[in-house]
Amino acid sequence: MYRIRLFAIRHSRSFEWIYKRLESAMIALDPVLAKIGYDRVERPVAFVEKCVKTVLFDCKMCGQCVLSSTGMSCPMNCPKQLRNGPCGGVRPGGFCEVKPEMKCVWALAWDGASRMKGGAQIHTVLPPVERNLEGSSSWLRVSREKAAHLREAREKRRTAIADAFPGARANEPSAAPLAEEPAQAVKGSK
Amino acid sequence: MDHTLPQPYSAPPEGHVSHSRLERVLRSGRFAITAELNPPDSADPADVYEAARPLGEVADAINATDASGANCHMSSIGISALLTRAGYSPVYQISCRDRNRIAIQGDVLGAAAMGVSNVLCLTGDGVGVGDQPGAKPVFDFDSLSLLRTIKTMRDERRFLSGRTIKNPPQLFLGAAENPCIPPYDWRPERLAKKVEAGAEYIQTNYIYDVPLFEKFMARVRDLGLDKKVYILAGVGPLASARAARWMRSNVPGIHVPDAVIDRMEKAEKPGQEGKKICIELIQQMREISGVSGVHVMAYRKEHEVSEIIRESGILASRKR
Ligand code: SF4
Numbered sequence: 001m002y003r004i005r006l007f008a009i010r011h012s013r014s015f016e017w018i019y020k021r022l023e024s025a026m027i028a029l030d031p032v033l034a035k036i037g038y039d040r041v042e043r044p045v046a047f048v049e050k051c052v053k054t055v056l057f058d059c060k061m062c063g064q065c066v067l068s069s070t071g072m073s074c075p076m077n078c079p080k081q082l083r084n085g086p087c088g089g090v091r092p093g094g095f096c097e098v099k100p101e102m103k104c105v106w107a108l109a110w111d112g113a114s115r116m117k118g119g120a121q122i123h124t125v126l127p128p129v130e131r132n133l134e135g136s137s138s139w140l141r142v143s144r145e146k147a148a149h150l151r152e153a154r155e156k157r158r159t160a161i162a163d164a165f166p167g168a169r170a171n172e173p174s175a176a177p178l179a180e181e182p183a184q185a186v187k188g189s190k
Numbered sequence: 191m192d193h194t195l196p197q198p199y200s201a202p203p204e205g206h207v208s209h210s211r212l213e214r215v216l217r218s219g220r221f222a223i224t225a226e227l228n229p230p231d232s233a234d235p236a237d238v239y240e241a242a243r244p245l246g247e248v249a250d251a252i253n254a255t256d257a258s259g260a261n262c263h264m265s266s267i268g269i270s271a272l273l274t275r276a277g278y279s280p281v282y283q284i285s286c287r288d289r290n291r292i293a294i295q296g297d298v299l300g301a302a303a304m305g306v307s308n309v310l311c312l313t314g315d316g317v318g319v320g321d322q323p324g325a326k327p328v329f330d331f332d333s334l335s336l337l338r339t340i341k342t343m344r345d346e347r348r349f350l351s352g353r354t355i356k357n358p359p360q361l362f363l364g365a366a367e368n369p370c371i372p373p374y375d376w377r378p379e380r381l382a383k384k385v386e387a388g389a390e391y392i393q394t395n396y397i398y399d400v401p402l403f404e405k406f407m408a409r410v411r412d413l414g415l416d417k418k419v420y421i422l423a424g425v426g427p428l429a430s431a432r433a434a435r436w437m438r439s440n441v442p443g444i445h446v447p448d449a450v451i452d453r454m455e456k457a458e459k460p461g462q463e464g465k466k467i468c469i470e471l472i473q474q475m476r477e478i479s480g481v482s483g484v485h486v487m488a489y490r491k492e493h494e495v496s497e498i499i500r501e502s503g504i505l506a507s508r509k510r
Contacts, residue, residue: 079316079327080286080287080313080314080316080327080329080332081329081332082313082329082332083332083334083335084332084333084334084335084383084387085334085376085380085383086373086376086380087313087443088313088366088367088368088371088395088442088443089315089316089368089371089442089443090371090372090373090443091371091372091442092371092372092445093372094372094373097315097316097319097442097443098316098318104372104373106373107372107373107376110373110375110376110379111373123379123382123383123386124386125334125335125338125383125386125387126334126335127335127338127350128291128330128331128332128335131330158352159352160342160348160349160350160351160352161350163342163346164338164339164342164346164350165335165338167386
């Protein structure tokens with residue numbers, strides 16, 4: 001899948017376009033999804049999302065997809081899972097410090113971003129991943145978040161993260177989520 | 191005099207974020223000097239003080255490394271606490287490799303309470319290069335989200351959880367940058383991102399390739415970053431051509447140009463030559479616009495670091 005991932009990054013601009021369309025569709029679907037119940041659609045949508053994104057991006061289902069801010073190079077493939085750019089150990093030729101046979105995920109990311117319309121999003125500081133969202137659907141989260149963008153935040157804790165990383169929330173709300181999470185999407189909740 | 195413990199909690203001086211001497215020196219426009227202390231494999235405080243003594247005489251702050259190279263030694267927070275007790279000004283290094291957000295935010299408060307006023311936020315080398323490659327890498331934060339988190343704790347007086355902090359940690363926030371490794375074009379942009387995240391000073395990795403560093407600095411100046419962040423250039427003596435080659439292929443993120451290795455090879459006394467190269471580097475760094483100081487490192491050779499700083503003449507020229 002490494003080859004396909006490289007292909008996706010090379011064509012970051014096209015994938016960015018496709019992703020924007022997908023996002024608009026998801027936002028438009030929010031009322032429908034809310035009616036069916038996000039809890040009910042969580043599992044099936046997450047399954048489809050996983051299949052598609054694993055093939056294309058070597059997706060690790062962190063649940064807080066930020067591909068549009070990382071040149072379409074999935075940062076969860078970085079062995080250190082950095083969310084904000086390359087570490088100080090990148091090898092000559094742009095290879096990874098930890099996995100020398102792989103290109104540095106972040107060298108690829110800046111490269112991908114340079115071809116994207118919204119590539120400047122890569123300059124925004126992203127918060128740490130909320131590990132309890134792992135495995136949940138990012139697409140559904142996007143739809144919830146964008147729809148809830150103006151809605152009042154309910155949980156103080158998550159508001160603090162969103163406040164501390166305001167740029168990230170403006171670019172990709174699901175990186176610092178505020179909307180109410182269905183129980184199915186959060187690990188350890190009943 | 192330094193702000194050391196035990197001291198009651200008090201507000202930093204006007205226009206400062208901390209009681210740090212390093213911050214004062216940098217803001218006053220003097221050329222700053224920091225040096226790295228290599229932690230002992232020992233629980234004896236005397237071992238820490240022995241290493242600190244030669245550095246304390248020449249440096250504005252002493253960096254206590256945090257299991258650098260993923261090798262286990264005395265902790266950075268332990269060393270920092272010992273140093274403040276003796277009146278030294280430490281830089282508490284925090285690597286994201288070994289601890290999660292709960293541990294780190296707690297340690298930040300603890301360190302500040304112990305009189306620490308400088309932190310350096312680092313990603314950390316992968317566990318694979320260290321002496322315990324089977325360890326679990328944490329990387330809950332990365333260096334930038336860590337910077338932003340401590341800044342939030344300091345300026346907004348709250349944890350990432352939103353809970354309020356009664357008396358916030360007054361810390362001068364630092365980060366590292368490695369100008370001499372790929373992706374070269376993006377390194378200055380990454381520096382900008384670190385400043386955006388909260389970095390107030392930068393200590394770079396070892397620099398041996400001055401032309402490459404100058405190119406980096408030119409871009410940094412174009413972006414106006416030299417006005418927003420203090421940059422301390424990292425330097426250190428090479429021991430021999432062989433050691434340099436070994437470092438280049440075994441230590442992550444070190445770039446030594448062939449010309450430098452050649453020069454070491456041809457030298458009659460490689461140790462002396464390494465020192466000489468380092469002194470020359472310090473003098474060259476001084477001339478580069480936008481460089482606010484140097485950070486001198488040498489693995490377990492604190493006396494040599496002290497000699498290098500003295501012989502470079504920077505102490506005399508800045509009239510303390
Ligand atoms: S070299 Fe790149 S991919 Fe590898 S750990 Fe560092 S940032 Fe991640």
